[in-house]
Amino acid sequence: MKKAAYSFPEEVLEHVFSFIVSDKDRSSISLVCKSWYEIERWCRRKVFVGNCYAVSPPILIKRFPELRSVTLKGKPHFADFNLVPEGWGGFACPWIRAMAGAYPWLEEIRLKRMVVSDESLEIIAKSFRNFKVLVLSSCEGFTTEGLAAIAANCRNLRELDLRESEVEDLSGRWLSDFPDSYTSLESLNISCLGNEVNLLALERLVSRCPNLKTLRLNRAVPLDRLPNLLRGAPQLAELGTGAYTSEMRPDVFSNLAEAFAGCKQLKTLSGFWDVLPSYLPAVYPICSQLISLNLSYATVQSPDLIKLVSLCEKLQKLWVLDYIEDDGLEVLAASCKDLRELRVFPSDPFGLEPNVALTEQGLVSVSEGCPKLQSVLYFCRQMSNAALNTIARNRPNLTRFRLCIIEPRSPDYLTLQPLDDGFGAIVEHCKDLRRLSLSGLLTDRVFEYIGTYGKKLEMLSVAFAGDSDLGLHHVLSGCDNLRKLEIRDCPFGDKALLANAAKLETMRSLWMSSCSVSFGACKVLGQKMPRLNVEVMDESGPPDSRPESSPVEKLYVYRTVAGPRLDMPGFVWTMDDDSALRIS
Amino acid sequence: MATSASAYENDIKNLKATELTLGLPGTHLQQNVPIIDQEKSSASSSSNKRPLQLSHEETSPAQDCGSKCSNIAKNTDDDAAPPPSKAKIVGWPPIRSYRKNSLQEQSEAAGGIYVKVSMDGAPYLRKIDLKIYGGYPQLLKALENMFKLTIGEYSEKEGYKGSDYAPTYEDKDGDWMLVGDVPWDMFVTSCKRLRIMKGSEARGLGCAV
Numbered sequence: 001m002k003k004a005a006y007s008f009p010e011e012v013l014e015h016v017f018s019f020i021v022s023d024k025d026r027s028s029i030s031l032v033c034k035s036w037y038e039i040e041r042w043c044r045r046k047v048f049v050g051n052c053y054a055v056s057p058p059i060l061i062k063r064f065p066e067l068r069s070v071t072l073k074g075k076p077h078f079a080d081f082n083l084v085p086e087g088w089g090g091f092a093c094p095w096i097r098a099m100a101g102a103y104p105w106l107e108e109i110r111l112k113r114m115v116v117s118d119e120s121l122e123i124i125a126k127s128f129r130n131f132k133v134l135v136l137s138s139c140e141g142f143t144t145e146g147l148a149a150i151a152a153n154c155r156n157l158r159e160l161d162l163r164e165s166e167v168e169d170l171s172g173r174w175l176s177d178f179p180d181s182y183t184s185l186e187s188l189n190i191s192c193l194g195n196e197v198n199l200l201a202l203e204r205l206v207s208r209c210p211n212l213k214t215l216r217l218n219r220a221v222p223l224d225r226l227p228n229l230l231r232g233a234p235q236l237a238e239l240g241t242g243a244y245t246s247e248m249r250p251d252v253f254s255n256l257a258e259a260f261a262g263c264k265q266l267k268t269l270s271g272f273w274d275v276l277p278s279y280l281p282a283v284y285p286i287c288s289q290l291i292s293l294n295l296s297y298a299t300v301q302s303p304d305l306i307k308l309v310s311l312c313e314k315l316q317k318l319w320v321l322d323y324i325e326d327d328g329l330e331v332l333a334a335s336c337k338d339l340r341e342l343r344v345f346p347s348d349p350f351g352l353e354p355n356v357a358l359t360e361q362g363l364v365s366v367s368e369g370c371p372k373l374q375s376v377l378y379f380c381r382q383m384s385n386a387a388l389n390t391i392a393r394n395r396p397n398l399t400r401f402r403l404c405i406i407e408p409r410s411p412d413y414l415t416l417q418p419l420d421d422g423f424g425a426i427v428e429h430c431k432d433l434r435r436l437s438l439s440g441l442l443t444d445r446v447f448e449y450i451g452t453y454g455k456k457l458e459m460l461s462v463a464f465a466g467d468s469d470l471g472l473h474h475v476l477s478g479c480d481n482l483r484k485l486e487i488r489d490c491p492f493g494d495k496a497l498l499a500n501a502a503k504l505e506t507m508r509s510l511w512m513s514s515c516s517v518s519f520g521a522c523k524v525l526g527q528k529m530p531r532l533n534v535e536v537m538d539e540s541g542p543p544d545s546r547p548e549s550s551p552v553e554k555l556y557v558y559r560t561v562a563g564p565r566l567d568m569p570g571f572v573w574t575m576d577d578d579s580a581l582r583i584s
Numbered sequence: 585m586a587t588s589a590s591a592y593e594n595d596i597k598n599l600k601a602t603e604l605t606l607g608l609p610g611t612h613l614q615q616n617v618p619i620i621d622q623e624k625s626s627a628s629s630s631s632n633k634r635p636l637q638l639s640h641e642e643t644s645p646a647q648d649c650g651s652k653c654s655n656i657a658k659n660t661d662d663d664a665a666p667p668p669s670k671a672k673i674v675g676w677p678p679i680r681s682y683r684k685n686s687l688q689e690q691s692e693a694a695g696g697i698y699v700k701v702s703m704d705g706a707p708y709l710r711k712i713d714l715k716i717y718g719g720y721p722q723l724l725k726a727l728e729n730m731f732k733l734t735i736g737e738y739s740e741k742e743g744y745k746g747s748d749y750a751p752t753y754e755d756k757d758g759d760w761m762l763v764g765d766v767p768w769d770m771f772v773t774s775c776k777r778l779r780i781m782k783g784s785e786a787r788g789l790g791c792a793v
Contacts, residue, residue, distance in 0.1 A: 078675065080678070080680050081674075081675030081676070081678045081679070081680070082674060082675050082681065083674065083675045164680065164682060166682075192682065247770075247773045247774070273686065273690060274690055276769060278769050296683070297686055297687075297690070299687070299690055345679070345683065346677065346679070347687065349677045349679055349684065349687075350672065379677060379679075404677055404678060406677050408673070408676065437678075461678075463676065463678075488675070
């Protein structure tokens with residue numbers, strides 16, 4: 001390679017680049033000049049692919065030949081709520097096969113919302129000698145047999161995290177496949193598994209791994225086995241309990257309390273299925289050191305929750321069910337001044353009437369009392385513009401605000417007006433807001449506010465809102481940093497979509513389901529924008545068997561350099577130049 | 585449509601003060617009641633119906649403002665048409681399935697403490713869910729209402745003195761015990777069935793051993 005006399009030697013540049021870790025910065029470096037592009041691509045070790053269909057394995061491997069860590073995301077976010085039919089895609093296999101050949105020194109694979117087979121896990125287990133980290137987040141398609149392959153073969157495994165994946169749990173035997181000589185485990189999350197694992201094997205594994213910092217058990221691990229596990233790992237920083245119930249026996253309780261007290265580094269607690277309230281005090285000794293508490297499975301009442309939470313003065317993150325009620329949130333606001341993130345989940349999401357005394361007031365209290373609050377996810381049954389206004393003014397430092405008013409199209413319960421002004425206040429005052437989820441009765445006006453003020457907004461989720469295309473147009477034309485937009489059941493149609501077609505190339509993806517986008521418009525979009533994949537999903541049959549003006553069931557549009565994908569199931573049609581004609 | 589829904593919600597909030605639920609005044613609704621209701625909410629139009637139908641109790645507990653009883657009483661008293669049953673919208677509210685399943689499993693697992701209750705002289709047995717009661721007072725009140733009798737108060741020394749009835753239970757070891765002797769949590773996990781003894785057999789219990 002030609003080097004100008006004044007340029008640094010490659011090795012020096014490489015060394016400098018090694019200090020640059022953020023993807024964005026790496027991307028910027030690679031755009032400076034051709035030689036920097038070359039140097040950078042050879043020394044890039046970590047890659048994040050936000051949409052596995054935006055690029056292909058060969059393209060990735062060709063550009064970055066020396067990766068050690070790959071993160072891939074598959075299905076769109078709304079797949080979490082069953083809006084993406086089975087078989088849609090997100091298959092990890094082609095990636096894993098390709099990487100097995102290209103990256104023998106690969107150390108880390110992180111997958112989210114992808115379909116992973118046992119075969120893929122076996123390939124991972126056999127192909128990467130220095131494999132260290134496997135994170136399967138909200139994945140599916142594999143069984144405990146695949147896990148057995150990982151356990152048996154990955155001698156250097158540090159982290160095995162199956163968070164929220166759907167695993168076919170054939171037997172708990174797989175855990176015993178970690179050889180006795182294996183001691184490098186640092187993090188284990190099996191909370192999603194249904195069956196009991198071999199408890200003896202688990203105890204032995206835990207006690208022989210001195211660097212184990214994170215242990216998240218599944219529900220099947222009984223409470224009376226927990227003290228032994230804790231004693232085997234007093235250095236634990238993060239613990240997820242199993243079922244938190246047992247026959248009420250004083251010796252079980254004192255054993256548990258003692259074991260908890262011995263974990264001086266424990267900062268994060270989760271689990272708590274089937275909680276017997278009288279066992280909660282066993283964790284009191286460590287509450288003052290907790291920074292993160294996930295009680296979102298704990299079906300206990302407000303008084304018990306209050307007692308627990310009021311002891312956690314260092315708490316930064318709380319996930320809890322709405323059993324905490326407004327009273328509990330008031331106590332939270334008074335006790336936990338370091339709170340950064342709050343998530344309140346509904347205990348009775350399908351009930352027609354409120355079953356708990358949790359209203360907008362709880363959130364208002366927390367917004368008043370917790371100056372560091374940045375991230376909110378809140379399910380409730382009533383909201384008012386006044387409350388949203390107060391929250392916005394109290395907490396202009398919010399970066400994530402997701403509100404779910406359970407009944408769709410609920411107005412301000414005090415004035416019966418739409419909640420446009422309330423959400424408008426949120427986007428206006430919270431200038432660093434990156435993520436927003438809307439609910440309640442909303443007109444096009446809220447989208448006008450969002451387009452005007454939501455300049456830092458990266459992800460927006462909309463449901464049952466808006467009056468016309470104008471709403472969509474405001475968002476697409478106004479939100480400069482928008483990356484992901486997901487919409488369901490809104491009267492948004494062709495005009496806004498086609499008028500803002502170019503915008504879609506600046507975003508990762510757009511999802512629209514049960515809206516008013518016609519098949520014809522999808523075809524036009526596909527033809528106009530070759531670097532977008534415009535995918536139409538329709539389970540009732542080929543869209544061209546209906547008039548062009550019929551609305552499509554689901555539309556998923558994403559930018560890509562890999563062209564239309566080849567693994568689509570029968571209910572997905574891609575609208576590209578050729579296929580738009582090919583269909584008919 | 586939205587207006588009538590929220591007006592209806594307002595009515596419900598106002599009714600909350602006079603709502604009749606199982607439990608002493610001032611205690612919150614037991615957590616498992618609404619979760620059990622959730623299973624029924626798609627089937628029946630009233631989300632507050634519980635599996636155990638106390639239909640013959642509709643009027644009497646209503647008078648007793650001190651004790652709360654099943655939400656069913658409230659609904660059967662309610663002259664207005666039951667709320668329209670809601671067709672479930674796919675993917676709404678936006679909750680992950682594992683969360684939904686977990687809540688349901690916990691209510692099924694936790695709500696599974698159903699025990700048979702027999703009363704001497706009664707022609708058939710009843711079944712109750714122990715998990716929904718906060719403690720002995722609520723359980724005894726419920727039994728009193730169910731069988732239309734007075735059990736009275738428990739005393740460690742004398743059992744249910746002054747009453748013709750004594751609530752007993754068969755525990756895990758197969759022994760018949762007097763209800764109230766052990767802490768509530770222990771009782772709930774060890775009780776296999778209940779029997780309300782009557783007459784001389786009952787009176788004898790308190791002063792035995």
